[in-house]
Amino acid sequence: GNSVTQMEGPVTLSEEAFLTINCTYTATGYPSLFWYVQYPGEGLQLLLKATKADDKGSNKGFEATYRKETTSFHLEKGSVQVSDSAVYFCALSQGGSEKLVFGKGTKLTVNP
């Protein structure tokens, strides 16, 4: 079945550091890929998405590129801020289905 594997956390960085959170997936066909973010005390919010190979999703300085050859969708940001501290979830959906399959989440803490 479909699955998502993302790097274990927690991740702790200093402000302005470079961020990478790895995400790989297993799926048949061509799934849509998502990154969701959950700030403390809030619900998950869609951060970015990509629906086909080589697409790059971007939002708020975060980027992720859909790499079919490596079945990956790694999240990157060039310079993190304290306000980026949150839990990040990689997810996929397939075949037009609304069902989302999530990774375990990676907690990011950014220190000033």
Added chain:
Amino acid sequence: GAVVSQHPSWVICKSGTSVKIECRSLDFQATTMFWYRQFPKQSLMLMATSNEGSKATYEQGVEKDKFLINHASLTLSTLTVTSAHPEDSSFYICSAATWQRRNENEQFFGPGTRLTVL
């Protein structure tokens, strides 16, 4: 816009009692609502999908008689954990989708409800 609320945010109950969790879309009509369960340090697991006015579709392994889902209106879905036991303790999260954004496959998530069964 696209705000989803859950009530209560946390609940503690005795074993054998039933607990109802509400999920509301505050500023849009949710044609579909989803209920997830999240264990510590694990991913969100989809429990069921409900469409307004029809019976929920449960994922394999989820007991529909234990986790009763009602989606009576376009802004409200409820999850009732019947005869709760300690193993039902978990973080329950709902999400909502609107037909107007179906092509974008975007779900809007509530903040979650922490259930502790003693």
